[in-house]
Amino acid sequence: MIALPTFDSVLVTGSQTIQQDLQVNGNTTVGTHLNVTGSETIAGDLQVNGNQTVANHLGTGGDLDAEGSVWANFRVGANNLPALPAGGFSIQQVRFYAGGSPSQPGLLLKGTDGLNYVLFVDVSFGTPSLAIVPA
Incomplete structure (x- = not known):
């Protein structure tokens, strides 16, 4: 098995390209652009002040908040099954x-x-x- 280097902190002043997966166990802040070709898993917080592109899978265990737009080429979905509220309903048109x-x-x-x-x-x-x- 190859031993991977461990760093307390990494400062990248130019561009950063990750050709496989990015895993962050704490928090991360990106000042401009982050491009991940594989999957991205972040256990803490992710703050991107510029743009972020994820080619495969972006998983979040909590909320995804965006002050701008969130774009999906296929679907935006919810995994949890909705529950019908108590009481009756009224018929409405769209x-x-x-x-x-x-x-x-x-x-x-x-x-x-x-x-x-x-x-x-x-x-x-x-x-x-x-x-x-x-x-």
């Missing part, structure tokens, strides 16, 4: 608003027409309804 805003917050989904749409919850009529607007 509302479509033809006039969109490029800054509309919500879940961005691509339609079968190739265009992007934003899914959000509309409570303007008192009862929450799903709403769709072109992005």
Whole structure:
């Protein structure tokens, strides 16, 4: 077995390319760009002040917070099974608003027409309804 070097701290002032997996047991802060071709596992916190690209798998045991956008080429999903709340339900339709805003917050989904749409919850009529607007 090959013994790997151990460092208390590593300072990279240029670019860093990792061609396999990155595993961090504590916290890590990246000032500009982090590009991982394999998988990335971080046991503590990850703070990226620039851009981060992960080609394969990014696993997080907690929340993923983004002040900008989180993009997925395939799906964004939740593993936990939702539970139905107690009580009854009311029948609501999905509302479509033809006039969109490029800054509309919500879940961005691509339609079968190739265009992007934003899914959000509309409570303007008192009862929450799903709403769709072109992005």
